[in-house]
Amino acid sequence: FPARMLLPLLLLPWAWGALAASPPLPTESLALRLLLTSLFPNASAVTVAAKVLLGDLETHALDSRTGAIRFLQPWAQEGLSPREWQDLEQVAAQSLADFVRTVTKIAREQGIDYPFVAQASIGCELRPNGPSRGFYDIAGNGQAVVSFDEEAGTWVARSADGLARYTQDLLNRDWSTSTRLQYFLKVSCIYVLQTFARHGNASLARRERPIAVVFAREPPPTGPPASLLLVCRVTGFYPRTVHVAWLQDGEEVGPGRQLDSTGTLPNADLTYQLRSSLAVGPGDGHSYTCWVEHSSLGGQSLLIPW
Known part of the structure; x- marks a missing residue:
């Protein structure tokens, strides 16, 4: 299910790269998050919207028709090479296809009525006076289903209903992907957050009085x-x-x-x-x-x- 969306990303060579050159920490708490919303009107159709936020800034979006990454800030393309962005576009296309197939399967096996909406929020947060935090939360029709426990490396049901328990058990069978997900949240995501924060520092420092x-x-x-x-x-x-x-x-x-x-x-x-x-x-x-x-x-x- 959604965890598999990350597997290709975690295997990108540059995502495991030279982390020793990490940019300095921000002076305030700062989060990088990918928000994914997918509308399933029936078993054979889906509409997907995906965007990336750095703090309050919308920095990137995914064109669901072409699979191209759109840059929403003047500096949003900096920090990664054109080849790396091309790799990410290929990963995004593969990951979304896997996501849609798996959610459709779960909907069939759990008897979920159409239409429904599946949502995901994945990312990490840097806190200057405390440890960093990674998160991956899955919801359906606005109700929490499962969350990833970054420290334990396991998925946790967010409610007692059958869908949440089924999804938790399904995802926890894939120990290998959970281990890679831990690495992504603790290391790769933090590095990308720091890189974007460095290039977007002027935008992040913007202050407008109420x-x-x-x-x-x-x-x-x-x-x-x-x-x-x-x-x-x-x-x-x-x-x-x-x-x-x-x-x-x-x-x-x-x-x-x-x-x-x-x-x-x-x-x-x-x-x-x-x-x-x-x-x-x-x-x-x-x-x-x-x-x-x-x-x-x-x-x-x-x-x-x-």
């Missing part, structure tokens, strides 16, 4: 008294990670039904936005402030009162 405004949505003028909805719109920030909270009389409002958020969404200019709303009872007499923390603010916070 702009925040607070406004209220009034309840309808007719009918019984209703809650006032306070909205904090935060936009234009980069990187993606942000903390937005509400303060009531200077104290953070905890989770509850009165709080809601859109989550972090992309803008057209490659920055991000988020809206957080707070339902306030009519005439409650408290003061409210939107509190924003972001890496671009140099340790300071934005406080926008209502």
